[in-house]
Amino acid sequence: MTQVLEFKLPDLGEGLTEAEIVRWLVEVGDVVVVDQPVVEVETAKAMVEVPCPYGGVVTARFGEEGTELPVGAPLLTVAVGEPAAGGETEGSGNVLVGYGTGAPPARRRRVRPAPMAPSARGTATGAPSAPAAAEAAPAVDGAPRAAAAPAVRARPAARTLPAAAAEGPVPVISPLVRRLARENGVDLRQLSGSGPEGLILRADVEDALRADAARDRTATAPSAPTTAPARTSGTRTPLKGVRGAVADKLSRSRREIPDATCWVDADATELMRARAAMNAAGGQKISLLALLARICTAALARHPELNSTVDMEAREIVRLDAVHLGFAAQTERGLVVPVVRDAHTRDAESLTAEFARLTEAARAGTLTPSELTGGTFTLNNYGVFGVDGSTPIINHPEAAMLGVGRIVPKPWVHEGELAVRQVVQLSLTFDHRVCDGGTAGGFLRYVADCVEQPAVLLRTL
Incomplete structure (x- = not known):
């Protein structure tokens, strides 16, 4: 006997309460298997594919592309076959990408409903009528074809669309x-x-x-206006998704964290030469961001106060053991901060590879919630935008952020003589609750020393 099961938008973790439908991966009438991705949704953290825990025939979809649904709202219904031996319908019970039975997904098959009157035909996103579903439903998990499908909500006929x-x-x-x-x-x-x-x-x-x-304006402009023109409203962009999450986090940071910023100019000529020598030796090319990250982790080992967070309820400063390094990445979807896990255990090659992987995922919009949360310190290379300096906003609930400006040729006193050197401005914004200016200044000075003389890092390798 065929039964219809409703699959609801699952809890995607990290406190997320809603998601927007980006793209349907199945249509009404498609046969799906357990844990097959059926819809791509965008949350405030990332875009993810949501797998269905049931196997059977899709009988209805709820929500068009661009619709925002709360967690627990119906996504689709699936007609399944006979219950398993235990009396319950088979299904993995898992709904997140990367979790499931591990069985390879079967090739999608399109079940074509029998012809029916135009007045009874459903839309591309609606459910087929009961007679059509009865004729179209194939055997599922070995069960014979159902003689009658459960009743589904009728939808209006689809409008005629242009060829495109x-x-x-x-x-x-x-x-x-x-x-x-x-x-x-x-x-x-x-x-x-x-x-x-x-x-x-x-x-x-x-x-x-x-x-x-x-x-x-051209069509409605009067020849001799007698009153002031009405104010026109500008383009409105909802603070949703990634942009909304960024707005909330930055606003909270400004409200809760008493931040301060210090900065210093550093001669990066020797760091650039060291990187060129590394890359000339062959093998994987080392990125400048990876070298700066390696310097950051060495500085945090000397000044662990900046790798901490503040628990205001307990009125405690929590010093963290591991360095999970976030880095700011600008994408078409807005600013995101992917996190390199256990950055303090990685060398320059490993850091380069992980930065490249996370940057590509950020641009593609495929970062998972776990790759966007849990950072303990953030590195912000705003020099890629062609600016020299900035006062970054701390990525709440972290305690500090290091900003790096562009590296440009400037006059510099080197070994007692005026010379043209590659100079960079470094800025550190820190939570004044976790340390005072002496600690912050010591951290920034050590970073600058490593930039000017990379051999200083040898003491910590």
């Missing part, structure tokens, strides 16, 4: 861009994306909005 619409969803850089277009009435299919392979970027949607606004 039948080819699938429009390629968009992120769900935020899709939402921006939807909320402002922009037809994505009328845009020519400026990204790779026609990918539609946020700038493309904003250009279209500006063009529409200009046309509206």
Whole structure:
């Protein structure tokens, strides 16, 4: 006997309470197996694929792409076959990527419903009518084909779409861009994306909005206005997803942490030469960020107060044993801070490889929640934006952040003579509750010494 099971949006961990549907991976009528990914969702932490714990035929989907659902809301329903020997329907009970039975997913099969009257036909995202489901449902887990499928909610007939619409969803850089277009009435299919392979970027949607606004002003501008023009509202972008999470964290940091910043200029000429010598020796190329990270972990070993957090409820400073190093990464979805686990145990090659892996995942939007949380100290290389200095906001609940400006040729007194050297500005923003200026200054001075004379690091290797 066939039964219909409802799969709800699972708890994705890290205190997340909602997620936005980015892309459906199955359609109504598809046959799915246990733990097969069925939908890609975006949370405030990352984009993840959600696997279904049931195997059977998809009979309904709930929510269009771009819809935001709370944890526990229905995602889809699946018609399954006879219950297992124990009397319960088989299913892994697992819902997160990387957890499941481990069985290889079967190739997706499309079950085509029998022809029916146009008035009874469901939409691409709706459930088939009861007679169609009865004819379409195949044998599941060896059970005979059901004679009748459970009743499902009828949906209106699908509207006719242009030829381009039948080819699938429009390629968009992120769900935020899709939402921006939807909320402002922009037809994505009328845009020519400026990204790779026609990918539609946020700038493309904003250009279209500006063009529409200009046309509206031209069409409605009076020849001799007698009153002041009404104020027009600007483009509104919801503080959701990654952008919303960043806003919440930075606001909390400013409210709770009494921060202070100190900075110093350092001659990075010898560090750049050391890196060039390393890379000339062959093997994996060592990144500058990896060398700076190695310097940070050595400095934190000397000044562990800065690798801590404050527990205000217990009124205690918690000094942490491991260094989980976060680094700021700018993506199309906003600012994210991936975390390199146990950075204090890694050498320059390992750090280079991990930075590259996490950066690529950040740009692709595939970082997992665990890769975006748990940092104990953050390294912010804002020099990539062409700026010399900054006063970073601490990544709550950490106690400090090291900022690195661009490395540029400047006049510098070297060995008693004026010379052109590669100079960088280093800044440290720290939580004044965990240490005073002497500790912070000692940390920053040690970092600067290692930048100016990399041989100083040999004492800690």
